[in-house]
Amino acid sequence: MKQHLILHVIAKIMIPFIMVFALYVQFHGDYGPGGGFQAGVIFGAGFILYGIVFGKEATMKIVPPPLVYTTAALGVLLYTGVGVAGMFLGGEFLNYSVLSADPVAGQHLGILLIEFGVGMTVASVMVILFLSFADYRQPDSQDTD
Amino acid sequence: MESLGIVNYWIVIALMMIGLYIVISANNLIKKIIGLNIFQSSVFILYISIGKVGGGTAPILLKEPTVYSNPLPHVLILTAIVVGVATTALGLALIVRIRSAFGTIDDQDVQQDIERN
Amino acid sequence: MLSLHLSALQVVIPLLAAPLCAIIRRPGITWLIALAVGIASCINSIAILLHINRFGEIVYSLGGWAAPFGIEYRIDSANALILLIISFIYLLGIIYAPVSIKSEVPEKSQGWLYTAWILCFTGLSGITISGDVFNVFVFLEVSSLSTYILISFGQDKRCLSAAFRYLVMGTIAATFYLIGVGFLYSLTGTLNMADLAQRLPDLISQNTVAVAFGFVIVGLAIKMALFPFHAWLPNAYAYAPNAVTAFLAGTATKAAVYVFIRLIFEVFPEDYFSGFTSSHHIILAVGIISAVITSAVAIFQNELKRLFAWSSIGQIGYIAVGVGLASTAGVAASFLHLFNHAIMKTAIFMAIGGLFIVTGSTTTAALKNAGRRMPWTMAAILIGGLSLIGVPFTTGFISKWYLVSASLEQNFWWLAGLILLGSLVTAAYVWKIVEIAYFRKDPNEQVVRQEAPLSLLIPTWILVVANIYFGIDARFSGSIATQAANTILGISP
Amino acid sequence: MNAIELVVNFTLLGFLLVTALHISQTNRLFRAVMLFGIYSLLTASLFVSLDAVDVAFTEAAVGTCIATILMLSALSLTGSRKEVRYRRKNAAFAVCVSIALGVALAIGIMDMPQFADPNAPANLHVAPYYLQDSYSEIGIPNVVTSVLASYRGYDTLGEVVVIFTAGIGVIALLTGRSSKPKD
């Protein structure tokens, strides 16, 4: 699709908005529908759109697979880490109330962090899924789509 | 209203039946995955229907007293959807590899190929 | 302080390790991490067991939210036993893995394999300790997804179709389970096992409960490969990498069996299973039929992994018989057999992996002269096989003893007869192997002694020795199984 | 529920039924995949009408977007985008199993509390606690988020692990294994 100028232009305009929307969903999840997972999917979708329009090589330059693998893992680590922090601060695993002096503030902080972890992992995995499928070649295939 | 009250569930049952039917009867592996997805999403509808409260709104707290729908099924189904897409992704990746290995994504052809060896 | 978190650590440790592996991705280091997880989990599971023996049941509210509102871990002797089995088999499997995996999986993928392996272990641990029916579903899926991945690492291309078939069956199973849980939730408004157990007795006459029961049972029966829902298992075991098969054979179905037992006896009202619905007859019949029939199918297999996979289905049948007896003795026999079967089957599959390293094949033909060529490897298969038959001085005998006495206790002498008949069918396939390995001589052939590598033999023989030890002194395994059955059936010790 | 809600509800359910039937009958894979995308979108709309906005959002993002894209990629990679041949096997068996499932479910729903009944047990036991106390305990208006991230945060952790596992699986299956010629 490298020759479709219109797609190129529109994609370039849209992708930033998609990203911003993703961030909005990420951090507004407390007040409206949305949260880490939905934000992650949308964030990932931004890269996927980029990949569809500009080709997978270009996408891999922006988000090299090893980096994406790492961020996917870091998301899980962040989530688990917040849980473990709760354990070290005298609460149970995943108890956010102890993260801060005020339990409600602790809950806020905890949810913010773990939602971020969720978003990170989900976005990364979405990119991984797309890139893996896009990068795969059947042994007998001829086309270079 | 009384009789209508359970119609939601009847349709959900029909959707589940169709989904399972596709999974079992489909020969094409991708179609099997589509069937699985339909089967699973109908279960999601079942859960969400359980959580619906008549006259309620989405469980996002407002200042004035309001009737809310049950948030718990929503949470469960959020998780279940993610599990579903994870399974789908893995299944499709397997299908792609099966195509490389066997040259087909037709279940019967794959089985025949296996039996021939 | 630490003792409070014992239960959480069982899941947290592998959960921290898995992403770490995904970041590092180097086979050697990921293996080391996996090994560390194994050691830590073993110590942890022993600590849990000791803690329970000393202070009783562990209840741990995750996130600090009390039970019906949050999710809780609830560990008594029953899940502690399963945890112990899973952790030890995992550790031995990891010790066993490097050489075996190296011969089957390309270097690049090994890091992913170990990551998936740790995730699978996470899932199984999570299923075992959870006290929340929906949480069980989530971790069931973690373990299932990683199992599909592990199977797809096999060398043979058939592993792909096996993994896919398992994926479809497994997802249907999970969805069935989910439907059952949904019905239960719609009636009670709770997902916590203990809470459900309190609320269900009032609803006992509702059809919805019965249907929920049915869906949960069928879903779990698929997961544990109970006949006639076993179709996914033979190929999955046959084509997975050898080390993975050894691990799965000892653990994968065990967690599902445990949840099965826990739900039907503890969550559903007392006597619901055996009294109200009388469905224990079905489980009993299914169990004994599968024990005999699938063992008979095993006789005709010419591929060792597939042969013993069929045998695993048969052994699940025996476990189901114990459950179907619906008595303390019966359930104790089931738990004991869970433990014993994990020991013997894992050892057998490990030895088969050794055979593969030496001969490059796992067909019965590869066994020719194995008795002289690799006496230690072959002896491990032999002892495992004898244990499957139920020969004295092996754990299998103890299992049979418990099972037969449980059925005689209820005057089911015909059942006892059938169980013993099953052993004879088992003897037929085990003997087929023994004859090929030991008694088919070719005088013209020079046999070179060529044993499997030590790193494979050591974990194998640890299990073989355990097999014999627990076959002679079953006080530990027997008492903990009885204790587990007592807690689950609600008889305080 | 008022009449409009009911109309919307049943219309969507009707569409879902039609779409699902069509998927089960079509012989074209591409069509089936596209219909599946529509099916997901309809489900998402239904979820909105059932007050499950978060779920609807997710279903729309996942079912309509990601799942459909993945299926299309798979179609392309397996070369079945153009190919339409698709046969059925053991349809009789499938029908039997589906009917058995339907009968079992039908028996199950007979005794179920009425749809949208505010006094159904499901809406009385745990849920009211979340609605009443979550704001004072967690301070977030979106109860779904509170429950998801805190009360049942452990489930969500499991969910993240599941998606992470799937990612690993796809990497292991599709990356570095294909016999792709280097260009």
Add this chain to the structure above:
Amino acid sequence: MMSASTIQLYCLVAPLVAVVLIATVGRVFPILYEAINASVAVLTFLLTLSLYSALGEGTIEPLVLFEPFVGVSIAIQAEPLGILFALMASFLWIVTSIYSFGYMRGHGETNLARFNIFFAIAISSAMGIALAANGFTLFLFYEVLTLSTFPLVTHAGTDKARRAGRVYLFLLLGTSVGMLLLALIWTWILTGTLDFRAGGILDGDISKTTLNILLVLYVFGIGKAALMPFHRWLPTAMVAPTPVSALLHAVAVVKAGVFSILKVSIYIFGIDLLQELEVHRYLAYVAAFTIVATAIIALRKDNLKARLAYSTVGQLSYIVLGALVANAAGIVGGGLHMLMHGFGKITLFFGAGAILVAAHKTEISQMRGIGRSMPVTMITFLIGCIAIVGAPPTGGMWSKWNLLLGAANTTDWLLLAALIIGSLLSAAYLLPIAVRAFYHPPDDGNETIKEAPVSILIAMIISAAGCIILFIAPDFAFELMSMITSSK
């Protein structure tokens, strides 16, 4: 001085020492295999003798080895019947070791290490059966004996040997797992114990039907006693080398079978309870039928080892009958016959093996006149025949006499008749072999036959002498058996 209780353990462990020695020292000096076996056998015999003398001073304390689960233990305790069996087994092991030195080498057998190792394990498990303090222990060693003799049966490695091994294993494992184990667990459920106690552990509180079923399960479940219709394994196992046949059919395996039946009838049921069960009579008829039927089959067999095998099946049924008539004389006769038949039959098998090694003959019809070239072999063979028939001057007389007494006490003339006819028929199928060897003119080529190797001859002379000594001095055996019958 060691306590008698620990000596019991040494009796079990001693043969295992032989296993270790053969596997280590023997690998370096293969010539020592039999020497190791023989010297360990002597040691075992001496240990058993000291148990015998300890018994004179009172009951020997049981020794618990393991307790696999609560209420069931692996324990050993020597009691008179067990000591009788142990004495016989360990003594005949000495003789068999001497014999197998000549035979295995004379016959050019291979895989001697494996052979001797499993031989020793088999003896160890036979000792375990002899000294078992409860049914559980008995069952464990019973199964080990089956498995450890399996490689001996299939020693030749031919298709025929493998087939025989399969029949052997299938029948012995099948009956023991399918019936004996069932019966044992059932007994355990009913009584809560499996200990062998004087007077039995089952009592009248249990329904008669259950007890009848149990008795049937026990009697047929102990497949090693070869009661019809579970006797097939014994003739087919004849493909094994002769020392194995001697071991199987005279010492370890079959005697373990009848010994178990005696143990069960005396210590689990108790003679008095046995009397009350209707089914014991029918089982006795089965035994009687087996006696007559196998004798007739034996008459028609031309292969010497096959004839001896069927003879064994018949003679075992004498012992089973002795147990089932359920009176003191029958039990004494059964116990004695276990011993007497052991010596007689091992002599006969030694003879058959000697003829095979020296003359390469297996069929009776070919053995005309070989007594002239192999006089020692054939004379000892004749003594063995007389012992089996039960005529003086051999110990067989005492056992047959007591068995007849026991049968007569039941006033069931059918049983008595079966015993007498059986004995007459055994004379008819055994004595002609010896007569033919001495009085018929030799066939062509039979003149050149030489006497068997010396070690074979020594073994045969010892066992034949044993038959005669037991006629002169059977007191110790009577004494042991009377301890049982008086203490019940």
